[in-house]
Amino acid sequence: MTTSLDLSRAPAPQLRSLAGLSLPALKAEMEAMGVPAKKAGMRAKQLRGWAHHFGVTDFDAMTNVAKEMRAELAERYSLARPEIAEHKISVDGTQKWLTRFGPNVEGESVYIPDVGKSGALCVSSQVGCTLNCTFCHTGTQKLVRNLTAQEIVAQVLIARDELAEWPSSNEDRKLTNIVFMGMGEPLYNLDNVAEAIDTISDGDGIAIGRRRITVSTAGVAPKIPELGARTGAMLAISLHAVRDDLRDEIVPINKKYDLKTLFEAIRAYPDLGNSKRVTFEYVMLAGVNDSLAEARDLVKLLRGVPAKINLIPFNPWPGAPYACSDWETIEAFAEVLNRAGYASPIRTPRGRDIFAACGQLRSESVKKSAAELRREALAAE
Numbered sequence: 001m002t003t004s005l006d007l008s009r010a011p012a013p014q015l016r017s018l019a020g021l022s023l024p025a026l027k028a029e030m031e032a033m034g035v036p037a038k039k040a041g042m043r044a045k046q047l048r049g050w051a052h053h054f055g056v057t058d059f060d061a062m063t064n065v066a067k068e069m070r071a072e073l074a075e076r077y078s079l080a081r082p083e084i085a086e087h088k089i090s091v092d093g094t095q096k097w098l099t100r101f102g103p104n105v106e107g108e109s110v111y112i113p114d115v116g117k118s119g120a121l122c123v124s125s126q127v128g129c130t131l132n133c134t135f136c137h138t139g140t141q142k143l144v145r146n147l148t149a150q151e152i153v154a155q156v157l158i159a160r161d162e163l164a165e166w167p168s169s170n171e172d173r174k175l176t177n178i179v180f181m182g183m184g185e186p187l188y189n190l191d192n193v194a195e196a197i198d199t200i201s202d203g204d205g206i207a208i209g210r211r212r213i214t215v216s217t218a219g220v221a222p223k224i225p226e227l228g229a230r231t232g233a234m235l236a237i238s239l240h241a242v243r244d245d246l247r248d249e250i251v252p253i254n255k256k257y258d259l260k261t262l263f264e265a266i267r268a269y270p271d272l273g274n275s276k277r278v279t280f281e282y283v284m285l286a287g288v289n290d291s292l293a294e295a296r297d298l299v300k301l302l303r304g305v306p307a308k309i310n311l312i313p314f315n316p317w318p319g320a321p322y323a324c325s326d327w328e329t330i331e332a333f334a335e336v337l338n339r340a341g342y343a344s345p346i347r348t349p350r351g352r353d354i355f356a357a358c359g360q361l362r363s364e365s366v367k368k369s370a371a372e373l374r375r376e377a378l379a380a381e
């Protein structure tokens with residue numbers, strides 16, 4: 001059997017993008033390109049500055065790089081962002097991007113104005129999720145794959161492009177905070193999340209400080225102290241229940257790491273104190289977890305942990321088996337926490353009209369089996 005390659009049907013070759021790569025990854029690319037080891041570090045730093053401080057998308061803008069070098073870079077690489085499959089803006093100013101990281105690999109990011117210092121970007125760490133929390137829309141989508149560090153950083157570049165916030169400046173930024181609260185469980189992709197945080201917090205690049213980056217976990221206990229040690233980021237815990245029997249049901253990872261194990265891990269998070277508190281997220285589900293007795297038990301559970309509590313009104317999605325607690329119930333619950341000395345803001349739902357609110361993210365991407373991929377490849381021939 002002979003095979004031939006029909007070049008007329010081959011798609012245009014896509015150049016690998018350098019935008020969003022970490023400094024060590026940029027250095028490795030420079031070495032692969034033949035830049036002598038001694039100079040590779042310097043080139044990597046130049047690229048980091050142009051790509052992540054100035055946000056340029058054209059090598060020709062790099063005026064301190066020799067012309068021949070720029071031409072060589074442009075031959076091999078691009079500075080493109082992944083394709084934006086969809087961009088929506090809510091009546092409340094919230095913006096949502098559906099980004100195509102690859103064929104059938106699409107994930108969402110959400111920019112929320114007036115959160116954090118002045119605005120937060122909620123990024124995804126995986127497409128789909130393995131956790132199956134019963135109230136979360138993403139939980140109904142199987143895991144497609146982990147996002148790479150570069151793909152996580154690209155979500156920040158895309159938001160910066162749209163907000164026209166290049167070069168990185170410290171004053172009057174609209175995007176000041178990053179929260180890993182999009183699709184996926186960040187602690188099941190910790191290597192890439194840690195590398196992305198290195199790039200996002202790099203003062204000569206995107207320059208969003210580690211204290212302005214929050215990583216939220218449903219409770220992968222053994223990875224929690226490691227997250228702190230490796231990233232210095234702020235920690236958020238999706239708690240949602242104060243008893244193991246209920247948490248087993250609504251946040252099933254609790255069957256693996258129960259509340260006792262989870263709280264031991266939280267107490268071991270480095271540098272906790274008044275200026276570094278753990279954020280506890282608690283979704284208000286009518287008749288499920290919203291009684292005053294549970295509010296009091298929550299106070300007991302948090303004893304000794306520097307904590308803030310975010311009460312999140314449940315955001316509905318098609319087919320969701322829950323309703324949001326009514327407003328008086330949420331306020332009464334918050335009152336118990338306030339009296340115990342916790343600031344416990346009730347999170348106003350943002351971007352519900354574009355399905356951008358907490359727990360509403362879901363894409364159509366599905367992981368294909370090897371057999372399906374083979375069938376598709378054959379059909380395309």
Ligand code: SAH
Pocket residue numbers: 133135136137180181182183184185186216217218236237238281283312313314315316317358359360
């Ligand atoms: N897997 C991580 C990151 C996702 S964060 C984690 O669980 O922490 C997304 C946050 O939104 C979590 O606190 C999640 O519990 C919450 N959430 C999920 N579905 C929701 C819904 N329908 N309404 C309100 N909050 C929801």
